Amino acid sequence: MEAKATSEQSLASAISVSDAGWVLVCLAGHRVSLFIARTAMKRFFPTTYAQLKKDQGSRFPAYFVFVVGIVWTIISAPICLGAFVSTPADTDQPGVHPRMSTMERVCLSSRGALWISELPLLSYSSGYIVHHALSLSSLAIIIVNSLPRRPLYLIYAGLITELFSDTVALLRFGGQNHKNSRLYAHISVINALSLLIVRALPAITVTLSVLMPVKRMSGLNYIACVVFYCVWLLRLAFKQLSMLGVVELVLVRPGYIRLGQRTRITLYRLMLGLSIVAVEMVTAAVYCSQRDVLLSSTESHDLVIAGLGTVIAGLFGAKAVNSLMLAIDYSRSKTLHSYPPARRTFPNSDSVFTFFAKTSDPESRTVSFYKMSGVPFLDIISLNGISIQGGILFSALWVSQIHYAAPTVARDVLLASMALALLLGEAIGRIGCYFGGCCGARHDQNRADKIPSVQLLTSTLNLIAFLGLATALNCGLMSLLETGCTAMAVNAAIRLVVDRLRNDAMEKAVGTATVFAGCQLFLSSWIYFSLRRGHDREVSFVISATIYMVAKSLMFAISGRVTWLTLAQLPLRTKLSWLLRPIVFVYLFSLAIVLLSIADAYNQSTAIGPMFLES
Structure with missing residues (x-):
């Protein structure tokens, strides 16, 4: 009463x-x-x-x-x-x-x-x-x-x-x-x-x-x-x-924002920074919402330490693993082709995604950073490119040992929250890859028009996965730990499916990134069903369920890729550019917030x- x-x-x-x-x-x-x-x-x-x-x-x-x-x-x-x-x-x-x-x-x-x-x-x-x-x-x-x-x-x-x-x-x-x-x-x-x-x-x-x-x-x-x-x-x-x-947005590859006459901020670094901020904010919000009690001042302080340490460890791991992968690829090829710096040219008018970039470089659109920049190999390791998988690995290692630096933080809750936020972070970061010119699609005479904007495909799939899992978590369909494991599995499946479309994987039978994604998919699926296995279940259940989880994640990524490539071939694709206008995102965001608010008010x-x- x-x-x-x-x-x-x-x-x-x-x-x-x-x-x-x-x-x-x-x-x-x-x-x-x-x-x-x-x-x-x-x-x-x-x-x-x-x-x-x-x-x-x-x-x-x-x-x-x-x-x-x-x-x-x-x-x-x-x-x-x-x-x-x-x-x-x-x-x-x-x-x-x-x-x-x-x-x-x-x-x-x-x-x-x-x-x-x-x-x-x-x-x-x-x-x-x-x-x-x-x-x-x-x-x-x-x-x-x-x-x-x-x-x-x-x-x-x-x-x-x-x-x-x-x-x-x-x-x-x-x-x-x-x-x-x-x-x-x-x-x-x-x-x-x-x-x-x-x-x-x-x-x-x-x-x-x-x-x-x-x-x-x-x-x-x-x-x-x-x-x-x-x-x-x-x-x-x-x-x-x-x-x-005062400022100018220059949409070449790599794109940048000019401040004044000399200062430049690349869109790649800007979107990378925004993705890190988004991951930190979503992780903190999910972590706090899953705690049964209000955070004490000590736990809040430890959570800040954990967040800063995760960012540092993730960036270090992303650079270190990327440098290692470049070194391995370089030792295999023994030669490194040089490409001229990005230049301003007219875009391919057939692509709907040229709404974002009115000027682009067709070479740098399809090659990775180290080929685009034309700098010596030693500068490649220190300057260009990161490995998202390396960032995931080092961030997870840091959180697994977080009890030494932040003893009051619940590691399992923090890891699961980070895994869910990772999907949103990669969805934002891949847009930076698109404007930066890295992680592009294969570019040959037969398939140039069949693989449009691989970076945006990856971003879209990760965003759909994030929204779906966040909704499932909010509706109580999955626990936080199950949501985190599913997020890692789906992220790995997307990487496995999209990797074969990328230019830097064209000459590799099985690349190191593909092997890493396969291990990530298997381990996350195994942990997921280990959590769901009751005391009366046998290990064979986990094995069969893991196979099912892997297949389901791959089917999601494959169906998304097929849909993406199919839509790219439709004659209507040039008429869909209005969907990419900022005002459309305002309408969609507002509609989503209104519906969620009505649902929340109804529940209350x-x-x-x-x-x-x-x-």
Whole structure:
């Protein structure tokens, strides 16, 4: 009965008549503000009013949206900051919240009313429509699911940066741009930097501090949404800075980002860094969610040590094993062909994946790093390439001995969490391989068009495996240890199937990477069924089950490869490039989050169903 009363209180505090009243008041206030702004301009600046109305046509009402937006931002941002500061930190408990204060109601109502009122006036821009719709849906999900609101107040306080974006929009209405106005350029730079410093950095920092450790799927959705929000802010900032020439994305092979005149950051290294961060974050989230008790300060400290040590050991193992494999291959061939550095050429227009890279080098697309760069062999070992399998091996060895450096960390839980996160890390890292020019497909006259973008094939298969196993773990279909073993088995099967398509495996009967993947597949399958074997089962069950697991994993990878190659031959492949646009990923991500949030809210409300029947 106590749990039912708590659930009833949380739902009642989420939606009330007074809250709806505040929304209506703010909505009416915004409409009145628009009317006053339009009337004042028409009366005091009739010439400017008539000229703007003539030039902008149907977009003319949006001009006053940005004018009023500046005023509302100046008022609402300090209120939201006050709500963040005044709200006690002990309210950051998912599921239950006290009633909102007046400052909290004004903050949420003003932002919600602003987005609702602006929607019909900004209908000319799909970007604004998507932004406002996602903002309203995220606000509704957080309130209905009784999730922590303090990070939301900080995010809304960070919208003070809209002063710059609204000013830029008004200057654009006046015909100014980065080419003919220094003021426009300066404000655009300030706006781009403020997106990262004022909005993205505080949002992700506070959200992680509030929601870790994760105990509900809605909490993980919350973190995923904030991370996605920060990534989108990064994209907006990069887009604005690139228009001003401050940064430039150069899509050659290897691709890089130019900062200023001299500094370059290769996309390969950037995606490698992002994959490491993703693996660490997913590992920590899964580890914390699987613990029955809250982490103590000692265990949290040990978990940080374990994470840093895993990164160092993994990078060292990846470089060491890659150097060993290069040395073995070099000793076999005794000769090493040199290739010229990557140059800018026109891409193959038949490939749908040239949407990502409008310029590429056909040679470097299909050869590995050491052939592409044309540097001496000693530099090859020290500079170019890593072995993911070597990173897996050394990371596992480090965690197996972690009790010496971090005695409070549960090694079995950490290893299984890392194995699941590995799939997402490789899915991100292989995109870096695609832009870097390494790990490419075989390139000959007969099969050049039949093996498109092996790196993206590997990335897609790993991403599908990660999403499937994460869903199975969340639904309770598999334990964490079983999920980790399955993740390693599927990852090895993908490597076995895709390896034969790669250029660096074309002249090898059985490469060292193939042998490593085969051992990884067998061992992970054996451990999986050893965990599931009961006391009454014999060892023969494990053997037969291991064979079944290996065959099942290989079938998944083979079917994925066949589907990939089949779709590449369809005449419609050149018409599918719209699927790769960023806005499509926004739609898919948003739909997934909404569905997961609805499912989580349904699970949480199931317990209070009998209460309504009794009443």
